[in-house]
Amino acid sequence: MIKVNLEYASVDLAKEIKDGDIQKIDAMIRNKTGEGADFLGWLDWPKNYDTKEFNAMKKVAKQLRAKIDTLIVIGIGGSYLGTRAADEMLRGLNHTDKVEVIYAGHTMSSTYTDQLTKYLKNKKFGIVVVSKSGTTTEPGIAFRLLENQLIQQFGLEAAKELIVAVTDKAKGALKTLADQKGYQTFVIPDDIGGRFSVLTPVGIFPLMVAGVNTDKILDGAKKAMKKLAKQHDLSNSAYQYAAARYILNTKHGYKMEALVSYELQMQLLTEWWKQLFGESEGKNGKSLFPTSMIFSTDLHSLGQWVQEGTRKVMFETVIRVAKPLADVKVPKDKDNFDELNYLTTKTLHEINSIAIEGVLDAHVNVGKMPNIVLEFEKMNEEMFGYLVYWFELAVAMSAYLLEVNPFNQPGVEVYKKNMFKLLGKPE
Numbered sequence: 001m002i003k004v005n006l007e008y009a010s011v012d013l014a015k016e017i018k019d020g021d022i023q024k025i026d027a028m029i030r031n032k033t034g035e036g037a038d039f040l041g042w043l044d045w046p047k048n049y050d051t052k053e054f055n056a057m058k059k060v061a062k063q064l065r066a067k068i069d070t071l072i073v074i075g076i077g078g079s080y081l082g083t084r085a086a087d088e089m090l091r092g093l094n095h096t097d098k099v100e101v102i103y104a105g106h107t108m109s110s111t112y113t114d115q116l117t118k119y120l121k122n123k124k125f126g127i128v129v130v131s132k133s134g135t136t137t138e139p140g141i142a143f144r145l146l147e148n149q150l151i152q153q154f155g156l157e158a159a160k161e162l163i164v165a166v167t168d169k170a171k172g173a174l175k176t177l178a179d180q181k182g183y184q185t186f187v188i189p190d191d192i193g194g195r196f197s198v199l200t201p202v203g204i205f206p207l208m209v210a211g212v213n214t215d216k217i218l219d220g221a222k223k224a225m226k227k228l229a230k231q232h233d234l235s236n237s238a239y240q241y242a243a244a245r246y247i248l249n250t251k252h253g254y255k256m257e258a259l260v261s262y263e264l265q266m267q268l269l270t271e272w273w274k275q276l277f278g279e280s281e282g283k284n285g286k287s288l289f290p291t292s293m294i295f296s297t298d299l300h301s302l303g304q305w306v307q308e309g310t311r312k313v314m315f316e317t318v319i320r321v322a323k324p325l326a327d328v329k330v331p332k333d334k335d336n337f338d339e340l341n342y343l344t345t346k347t348l349h350e351i352n353s354i355a356i357e358g359v360l361d362a363h364v365n366v367g368k369m370p371n372i373v374l375e376f377e378k379m380n381e382e383m384f385g386y387l388v389y390w391f392e393l394a395v396a397m398s399a400y401l402l403e404v405n406p407f408n409q410p411g412v413e414v415y416k417k418n419m420f421k422l423l424g425k426p427e
């Protein structure tokens with residue numbers, strides 16, 4: 001479902017990396033002997049997840065969906081990015097669905113929060129609050145505000161049916177609060193970190209409420225798991241990607257990787273990817289800075305820099321989708337004032353695909369910027385599950401190649417501690 005095309009990357013895997021090193025790290029991942037191995041729960045999750053819990057989630061999601069027109073998903077980082085990535089990639093602007101999904105708790109912007117609370121005044125809304133730690137400030141504040149508003153609008157009893165918490169199975173502020181107030185809870189497994197959690201109740205429950213076919217997402221993840229578990233060396237496409245970016249970074253001196261998609265509805269997927277790679281690898285003064293662009297949109301802004309700006313700093317990783325969710329024909333026009341009739345033999349996706357060819361040539365051959373191309377078979381639910389698992393395995397390999405622990409994020413705590421000190425948070 002994903003092929004790695006290194007034709008434009010100026011990387012020769014056979015010459016520039018030892019297959020033995022890849023095999024060693026693969027064994028470390030599979031045998032759970034590397035640093036941070038306590039957080040490898042995602043590795044077997046597609047076959048190990050608790051089907052009973054998932055059936056219970058389906059039931060609760062159906063009940064909640066029947067009662068609301070708007071779902072507020074409260075969370076930050078790994079507690080919301082994967083959900084939003086799937087929501088935008090799969091539902092996109094599909095407003096025919098009865099439930100609108102709005103995200104909160106990923107910002108402390110007072111303007112956004114004020115606008116949201118006003119918008120919800122005439123809405124029948126429900127809340128899914130997601131926090132593994134239960135103590136993160138942003139979702140904590142958003143939940144306090146929106147829970148109050150929901151109770152004011154619909155009453156205490158109704159709140160028990162309109163609020164669901166996804167959090168730790170036993171500990172943390174959110175678990176205590178939900179249990180005390182009688183809110184339904186679903187569990188974030190101990191051995192899966194936030195940014196690896198989209199296939200757990202973190203992503204799956206809100207997506208169920210949003211009406212997404214989550215069974216197909218999990219089928220896709222299982223497909224990836226089964227295929228990649230059989231390939232312990234560079235025949236594994238996730239490892240090819242990890243190795244290529246490692247070589248570009250450590251042997252060719254590149255400092256940044258831009259994930260590029262030609263699908264506007266993958267914008268949030270690139271945000272999810274940024275957290276996955278940024279938090280997993282950005283340690284000990286090492287790793288690529290993960291950034292992203294949407295083409296052709298950003299060709300009309302950053303395109304100039306990409307073509308002619310500072311060289312040997314950034315390379316691109318381009319997602320090329322073979323089969324989009326839908327396609328559109330350019331209509332014939334009898335006047336042809338806009339001179340576009342020459343395009344009417346092609347669909348929009350065909351035009352987009354030709355743009356990729358043209359841009360690859362311009363960026364690689366003229367601009368001398370290496371491009372890794374990730375060939376995605378399609379863009380549906382199954383593909384989403386597949387790509388999530390694929391990137392998770394890729395980042396584990398990639399971080400271990402850099403000799404950093406992929407599963408912690410000690411740097412994030414620094415700002416949090418400073419902020420708590422300045423705000424006078426009691427110890």
Ligand SMILES: O=P(O)(O)OC[C@H]1O[C@](O)(CO)[C@@H](O)[C@@H]1O
Nearest residue numbers: 077078079131132133136194412
């Ligand atoms: O789910 P929590 O505990 O609220 O944490 C949210 C996010 O915050 C971080 O700790 C830091 O951004 C992420 O690792 C995590 O995904």
